[in-house]
Amino acid sequence: MSRFKYSYARAFAPASVSNVGPGFDVIGFPIDEPGDYIEAFTRPSKGVTLRIIAGETNNVTARVDMNTAGKAVLAMEEALAFEQGVELVLHKQMPIGSGLGSSAASAAAAVCAVNALLEYPLSKHELLPFALEGEALTSNGIKHGDNIVPALLGGFCIVRDIETYSYVTLPVKDDLLCLVVHPHIVIETAFARGILPKEISMKLAVKQSANAALLVAGILTGDYTLFKEIVHDELAEPFRKKLIPGYEEAKLACMQNGALGFSISGSGPSLFAFFDDPAKAEKTSVTLTGVFEGLQMGYSVYISKVNKQGAKVVEVR
Numbered sequence: 001m002s003r004f005k006y007s008y009a010r011a012f013a014p015a016s017v018s019n020v021g022p023g024f025d026v027i028g029f030p031i032d033e034p035g036d037y038i039e040a041f042t043r044p045s046k047g048v049t050l051r052i053i054a055g056e057t058n059n060v061t062a063r064v065d066m067n068t069a070g071k072a073v074l075a076m077e078e079a080l081a082f083e084q085g086v087e088l089v090l091h092k093q094m095p096i097g098s099g100l101g102s103s104a105a106s107a108a109a110a111v112c113a114v115n116a117l118l119e120y121p122l123s124k125h126e127l128l129p130f131a132l133e134g135e136a137l138t139s140n141g142i143k144h145g146d147n148i149v150p151a152l153l154g155g156f157c158i159v160r161d162i163e164t165y166s167y168v169t170l171p172v173k174d175d176l177l178c179l180v181v182h183p184h185i186v187i188e189t190a191f192a193r194g195i196l197p198k199e200i201s202m203k204l205a206v207k208q209s210a211n212a213a214l215l216v217a218g219i220l221t222g223d224y225t226l227f228k229e230i231v232h233d234e235l236a237e238p239f240r241k242k243l244i245p246g247y248e249e250a251k252l253a254c255m256q257n258g259a260l261g262f263s264i265s266g267s268g269p270s271l272f273a274f275f276d277d278p279a280k281a282e283k284t285s286v287t288l289t290g291v292f293e294g295l296q297m298g299y300s301v302y303i304s305k306v307n308k309q310g311a312k313v314v315e316v317r
């Protein structure tokens with residue numbers, strides 16, 4: 001049986017860019033913002049309850065077993081046998097279906113907050129299976145780790161096999177910037193997975209492997225020369241880009257302003273571009289304003305380094 005040592009904890013977990021170029025289902029990293037907050041309160045009667053307040057609450061269920069944060073904490077409760085109850089309050093700062101790893105952020109923040117209530121018995125690596133239980137709700141039970149690993153652990157993450165929690169986190173230089181533009185439409189991950197072919201050709205597999213290997217080499221060496229050629233995805237992007245209004249215009253705007261590479265973040269609609277010059281990234285965000293205003297579509301832009309910390313506890317008492 002596990003007893004809560006604290007009565008209150010608050011944790012934050014960041015948005016993440018997943019499917020990084022050729023890293024479909026494999027490579028992801030968090031950005032500094034936006035992100036979700038979870039408050040966790042110890043309650044005398046057993047069980048997990050959930051309230052959602054603030055911000056992007058559309059289509060986010062407060063049913064504990066159907067919400068990624070709730071489901072993750074239910075999995076913790078089952079494994080650790082909490083002596084008391086816990087109430088979760090989710091401050092949803094980014095919409096689901098955004099391509100920003102919104103569901104993963106909720107799950108990652110939730111497990112960190114509850115771990116804090118217990119006085120940190122588990123490492124982040126040990127929290128991963130519980131967070132993943134929550135995250136799996138978003139893709140009809142198919143587990144992919146390229147959002148949950150970065151949201152929880154931070155850093156430039158390569159997930160070899162999420163079923164065995166096998167991943168590595170690469171060091172990344174601070175000169176690498178990521179611009180993320182989020183057009184305000186919803187693309188559900190389960191739908192965006194459903195439109196993908198079930199098989200690919202040997203030629204595509206070889207090309208994608210080469211590009212993924214070169215992306216990793218570029219991150220490790222800090223030499224981004226090849227990014228223009230390799231930061232794109234052969235497997236999902238050709239199908240998913242059709243779902244994203246402004247994809248071609250946004251790509252052009254990024255590349256003409258000096259982006260190192262451009263692709264879809266997660267299953268979209270968010271798009272991302274790498275830069276090594278803050279001025280070029282800022283200039284691009286202005287150009288993107290013209291693109292999305294022209295399309296009469298709401299959008300948000302974020303510019304961030306690769307966030308190295310991932311989920312964090314911000315208050316415990």
Ligand code: HSE
Nearest residue numbers: 018025144189266267
């Ligand atoms: N790798 C996942 C997918 C990310 O493309 O379905 C979802 O955000």
